[in-house]
Structures are given as structure tokens and as C-alpha cells.
Amino acid sequence: MIATLAFYLFAAILLASATMVVVARNPVHAVLFLILGFFNAAALFLLAGAEFLALILVIVYVGAVAVLFLFVVMMLDVNFAELREGFVRYLPIGGIIGGILLVELLLVGAAWTVSPQAPLLIAEPVPGAVTNTQAIGRVLYTDYVYLFQAAGVVLLVAMIGAIVLTLRERPGVRRQNVGAQLARARDETLAVMKVAPGAGLTVVPKPEPKREPEPADHGGHGHGNHHGGGH
Amino acid sequence: MTEFLATPIGHFIFVVAAILAIMIPVLIGVAYLTYAERKVLAAMQLRKGPNVVGPFGLFQPFADAIKLMMKETVIPTGSNRLLFLMAPMLTFGLALIAWAVIPFGPGLVLADINVGILYLFAISSLGVYGIIIAGWASNSKYAFLGALRSAAQMVSYEVSIGFVIITVLLCVGSLNLSRIVEAQQDLWFFVPLFPMFIVFFISALAETNRAPFDLPEGESEIVAGFFVEYSSMSFALFFLGEYANMILMSAMTTILFLGGWLPPFDIAPFTWIPGPIWFALKICLCLFVFLWVRATFPRYRYDQLMRLGWKVFLPLSLLWVALTSGALMLFGWLPTPA
Numbered sequence: 384m385i386a387t388l389a390f391y392l393f394a395a396i397l398l399a400s401a402t403m404v405v406v407a408r409n410p411v412h413a414v415l416f417l418i419l420g421f422f423n424a425a426a427l428f429l430l431a432g433a434e435f436l437a438l439i440l441v442i443v444y445v446g447a448v449a450v451l452f453l454f455v456v457m458m459l460d461v462n463f464a465e466l467r468e469g470f471v472r473y474l475p476i477g478g479i480i481g482g483i484l485l486v487e488l489l490l491v492g493a494a495w496t497v498s499p500q501a502p503l504l505i506a507e508p509v510p511g512a513v514t515n516t517q518a519i520g521r522v523l524y525t526d527y528v529y530l531f532q533a534a535g536v537v538l539l540v541a542m543i544g545a546i547v548l549t550l551r552e553r554p555g556v557r558r559q560n561v562g563a564q565l566a567r568a569r570d571e572t573l574a575v576m577k578v579a580p581g582a583g584l585t586v587v588p589k590p591e592p593k594r595e596p597e598p599a600d601h602g603g604h605g606h607g608n609h610h611g612g613g614h
Numbered sequence: 615m616t617e618f619l620a621t622p623i624g625h626f627i628f629v630v631a632a633i634l635a636i637m638i639p640v641l642i643g644v645a646y647l648t649y650a651e652r653k654v655l656a657a658m659q660l661r662k663g664p665n666v667v668g669p670f671g672l673f674q675p676f677a678d679a680i681k682l683m684m685k686e687t688v689i690p691t692g693s694n695r696l697l698f699l700m701a702p703m704l705t706f707g708l709a710l711i712a713w714a715v716i717p718f719g720p721g722l723v724l725a726d727i728n729v730g731i732l733y734l735f736a737i738s739s740l741g742v743y744g745i746i747i748a749g750w751a752s753n754s755k756y757a758f759l760g761a762l763r764s765a766a767q768m769v770s771y772e773v774s775i776g777f778v779i780i781t782v783l784l785c786v787g788s789l790n791l792s793r794i795v796e797a798q799q800d801l802w803f804f805v806p807l808f809p810m811f812i813v814f815f816i817s818a819l820a821e822t823n824r825a826p827f828d829l830p831e832g833e834s835e836i837v838a839g840f841f842v843e844y845s846s847m848s849f850a851l852f853f854l855g856e857y858a859n860m861i862l863m864s865a866m867t868t869i870l871f872l873g874g875w876l877p878p879f880d881i882a883p884f885t886w887i888p889g890p891i892w893f894a895l896k897i898c899l900c901l902f903v904f905l906w907v908r909a910t911f912p913r914y915r916y917d918q919l920m921r922l923g924w925k926v927f928l929p930l931s932l933l934w935v936a937l938t939s940g941a942l943m944l945f946g947w948l949p950t951p952a
Contacts, residue, residue: 411750415697418743435789438732446739447769450746454765457750457758514728516789561921 390430397423410456414449421445435516632724636713644857645675651905658909685846690752693843697751702844702851705744709858712737716865717792719875719889730791731779734866738775738821741859742768745823745830745840748852752843760839763916764823764830770923771820777931778814781807781938782870787949795874797949804871810934811871813927815903818863820923822856825908829916864900865893872896 400423403416421444428437513521523531578584618624649664649672656663664671689695715730717723727733742765749761783789785807786797797803804811820827831839841852868874873896875889914922942948 415747434727434729435732438729438736441736442732442739446736446742446772450742450765450769453743453746454762457746457761516729559917 386430390427393423393426393430397427410459411453414453414456417452418445418449421449433515435514435519629724633714636716636718636724637710640710640713640858640861641854643861644854645679647857647861647901648678648853649675650901651908654902654905655909658906679850682846682850687846687848688843690754690843692753694751694753697747698843699848701744701748701751702841702848702855704747705741705855706851706858708737708740708744709855709862712862713865715791716862717795717869717874718893720792722875722890723792726790726792729789731783731789731794731870734791734862735772735776735779738859738862738866739768739772741821741855744852744855748844749840752840754843756836756838756842757840759836760830760842764840767823767827767829767919767923768821770920771817771927774813774923774927774931775817775821777928777935778810778817779870781810781931781934784935784938784942785949791869791874795869795876798873798876799880802871802873802876807871807934807938810931811867813931814870815867815900817923817927818867819904819907820919822859822863824856824860824904826911826914827919828913829919834913860901860904861897864897864904867900868893868896872900 397420400416400420404413404420407413407416421440425437425440425445428434428440576584619628652674653663653671664674667673667677689698712734714725715723715727715733717726717730745764745768746761749757749759749764752758782794782803785803786794788794788797819825823830829839831841833839836842841849844852875893877884877887877889877892
């Protein structure tokens with residue numbers, strides 16, 4: 384009873400927010416409605432007993448993808464009046480494309496036949512007594528591990544492509560080299576001086592960047608040989 | 615009594631009571647965390663801290679709360695009113711609903727769900743929305759800059775948090791938070807997974823926008839970042855949300871690495887103290903380190919923050935995932951599925 388009510392509630396909000404994604408004039412509102420839609424889809428997954436899929440949907444789509452989406456959309460400077468301008472002019476062609484898609488969908492829907500084996504699959508969505516997290520893990524990482532890895536490689540190639548397209552080397556940019564900074568020894572940068580009162584400093588011998596390791600016989604006065612002051 | 619609890623109404627009342635029993639200590643903890651922060655910072659800077667309102671200044675958090683409630687709520691004219699008011703509520707609400715799955719002791723958990731750790735991860739990754747929406751709805755450049763910084767920062771550090779969680783899960787074999795704690799019966803995970811413990815804690819600092827990663831606020835450059843336009847209760851909700859998130863991340867650190875409600879040694883004087891007390895003590899220890907870090911380190915530069923997240927933590931945590939799974943396979947320590 385409650386589950387049925389919850390299903391209709393979430394499904395109704397999902398459809399309403401999906402409509403608002405298309406209808407909303409402000410793109411930021413559209414993305415926020417998209418996020419609401421993701422949440423309701425996750426709730427529907429939960430009602431179906433697929434808690435792993437529900438939370439992965441929230442983590443991946445809401446927690447990462449939609450954040451970046453919102454990030455980009457917020458920075459757009461959209462002129463809303465200009466957007467509405469060509470509405471009447473583009474209405475016929477848009478209507479024709481929409482009509483064709485609708486007819487195609489109807490044809491596909493009419494030709495759809497449900498396999499007689501399908502109800503058997505519904506009867507036991509998860510084999511045995513394992514949780515659906517383990518069932519998904521078994522399917523992805525044991526049964527179809529190579530296909531899964533191949534999908535990963537495809538995504539990696541797409542990512543490398545995006546980086547190659549946008550990467551540009553600008554000459555003359557000074558970058559921080561953390562390794563070099565950390566590898567720098569005290570002797571190379573610092574010389575401790577003993578200055579007699581009123582005497583001032585004469586030329587300070589600058590330590591060379593690369594030096595032979597000195598014999599370790601300096602003991603407590605290791606920097607004594609660098610002192611240039613005091614004359 | 616048990617028959618009454620079995621009825622739907624009795625169950626409903628029981629759940630509401632359980633929610634209150636979690637919520638009220640968390641809110642009191644948030645109030646006293648602000649007090650503790652001021653006291654700890656003061657002690658580290660050789661000052662006294664709040665000491666006027668009540669004995670040792672103990673009523674200071676309530677004085678602050680009353681002051682904030684009495685103030686006027688200012689809504690900027692150019693802002694998006696609905697989203698402007700929704701953002702702080704979202705931040706605060708998200709900081710509280712995560713507590714539903716936290717186990718305070720053996721069996722002491724409101725919702726003992728199979729995928730508890732994923733739920734926590736999902737909720738903590740949603741925290742960024744309050745900040746982004748606040749920054750955008752304020753229609754102010756400082757707020758917007760803060761929101762952009764926060765979005766990039768939180769998305770970056772979530773990646774390494776995810777990998778750290780995976781290493782822990784490999785050692786547990788379950789996504790249930792109670793199972794994670796029980797798996798540390800013999801050895802808390804911060805010992806074998808010590809580098810991951812450090813990575814997780816630093817990422818938790820970044821995820822909660824705390825010093826030294828508090829660039830979204832950055833009061834010296836972008837005044838107060840995303841909440842510069844907020845006042846009164848709307849500001850208070852952001853403030854409380856940030857502190858509740860700190861407590862939540864400390865609880866997560868405790869569950870994943872410090873053995874949750876388990877005593878440090880399973881022998882007499884330690885086992886007398888009940889589990890929830892141990893849990894609270896460990897959370898306090900983590901929170902103290904949060905405050906200690908704030909008193910010690912200067913704010914990071916933004917490019918260094920990004921470098922640390924993507925070029926240091928991500929490869930390191932990925933390497934540890936591979937190492938841990940390799941070691942578990944090699945020595946046959948893989949946990950058997952329950």
C-alpha cells in the first residue's frame with residue numbers, strides 16, 4: 384500500500400521534473416530540476432530493492448556529473464529574450480522532427496512483444512541469497528570482466544582525447560617544481576653569518592648549486608667555511 | 615510495550631524518538647564544537663577565549679545563537695529568493711540526514727542498511743550543492759567565486775575519498791557500517807592502512823572546506839566567499855551545517871579507521887566503558903585534530919590544492935587500492951562474503 388503510493392509519488396515527481404528540465408527558461412533551474420529527477424529515479428530504484436544502483440546513481444550523476452554541469456551552466460551568460468526570438472520561425476521544422484520521432488516511437492511500441500521468459504526473470508532478480516551489491520559485482524567483475532575493462536578503456540580513450548584537444552603548452556610560463564623545491568638542501572640557500580658590530584659585510588661567497596659532498600668532519604661548526612663576514 | 619512497538623503507530627513513535635535521540639546530541643555537539651574551537655584556538659594562541667557568558671564561557675554558544683536569531687534576515691534584491699533561502703536549509707539538512715546510518719554501538723543504529731558507506735559518501739558529496747546554489751543565487755561576484763572554488767575542490771577530493779573507502783571495503787567485504795566496525799575487532803584499520811588514514815583525513819578537511827583548505831570562504835581575498843550575502847538564521851544554518859559536517863566526517867574517520875565503538879584493548883578496564891562513549895571520545899579526538907590543523911597551517915594556494923588532490927592523493931590512493939587487493943589475494947586474507 385505505502386510502497387504503491389510512494390511509487391506513484393516518485394514517478395509523478397520524476398515526470399514533472401523531467402518536463403521542467405525541458406520547459407524551464409533559466410538553464411540553472413533546468414539543471415536543478417534534472418537533479419530532482421535523478422533523486423526520484425534513485426528513489427524508484429530503492430523501491431525496486433536495488434539499493435546499490437540507487438546510491439551509485441546519486442553518487443555519480445548527482446554528486447559528480449550534475450555538479451560539473453551546474454558549474455558550466457552557471458557561468459553561461461544567456462540572454463533569455465534572444466533565446467525566445469526565433470520560436471515561431473523554427474516551430475514548423477521542430478514540429479516535423481518531433482512528429483517523426485513520435486510516430487517512430489509509436490511504431491516501435493506497437494511492434495513490441497514481451498518474451499514469454501520475461502516473467503520468470505522478474506521472479507528472481509538476484510540469484511540465490513546474495514545482496515544485489517554482490518550480485519552486480521559478480522556479473523561485472525567475474526562473468527563479464529573483459530567487457531567491463533573494455534568499456535573502461537573506451538572511456539579512458541575519450542578522456543585522453545579531450546585532454547589532447549584542450550592542452551596547449553604556452554612558452555615562458557614558470558611552473559612550480561615541487562620536487563626541486565623539496566630536494567633543495569639548506570647549504571644551497573642559506574649561509575649563517577657572524578657579523579662583528581660596526582664591521583658590515585664584505586662579499587658573500589655564493590654556494591655553487593652542485594657541490595661535491597664534503598667530508599663529514601665539521602662537527603658542530605658545519606657552516607664555518609662559508610662565513611664571509613667579519614673582516 | 616513490545617506489542618505496542620510492533621503496531622505501525624508504535625513503530626512510528628519509536629522511530630521519531632530515535633531520530634530525536636540522535637539529532638539532539640548532534641546539535642548540542644555542534645553548539646559545543648564552536649565553543650571548543652574558540653577555546654582550543656585561544657589556548658594555542660595564548661589567549662583565554664570565551665570566558666564571560668556563564669562559567670568558563672560555557673553559555674557562549676547559546677548567546678551566539680540567540681544573537682543570530684534576533685538579527686534581520688537580509689535578502690539581496692538581485693538574488694534568486696527561493697534558491698537563496700533553500701541553500702542554507704539544504705546544507706544543514708544534508709549534514710543531519712547522514713546520521714541515520716551511523717552505528718553508535720553494537721545494534722545502536724537507526725537504519726542498518728546494506729550500503730551504509732555508499733549512503734554516507736553520497737550525502738557528503740551532495741554537500742557541494744548548498745554552496746554552489748548559495749553562490750549563484752546571491753548574485754554577487756565574491757559569493758560566485760567562492761562557489762566555483764568549492765565545486766572544483768569538493769569534486770576533486772571526493773575521488774580520493776572514494777578510493778580510500780574502496781581500500782577499507784576490500785578489507786571488510788561489506789558495505790554495511792556495522793560490519794566495517796566489527797571487522798576491526800582485532801586490528802583497527804589505521805594500522806595496516808596508515809597512509810590511507812592520512813589521505814582520508816586530509817581529504818575530509820578539504821571536503822568540509824576547513825582550514826587549510828578553506829578557500830571557498832577565503833575571507834582575506836573573497837571576503838567570506840559563498841555566504842557573504844547571508845545574515846541571521848540563514849547564515850546560522852550554514853555555520854551549523856559546516857560544524858555538523860565536521861562531526862560527521864570525524865565519525866566517518868572513526869568508523870573506517872579507528873574501530874568505531876570498539877575499545878582500544880579488549881580487556882577489563884576498557885570494556886567497562888560502553889561503546890557509544892568510546893565512539894564519542896574518538897570523534898572528539900578527530901575534531902581536536904581538525905581544530906589543531908586550523909591553528910597550525912596557513913591557507914593553501916589554489917593551484918597547490920588542486921595539485922595535492924589530483925597529482926598526489928589520487929595516484930597514491932589508487933596505488934594503495936592495487937596494493938591492498940594484491941596483498942589480500944596473495945596471502946589469502948580476502949574476507950568471505952557474509
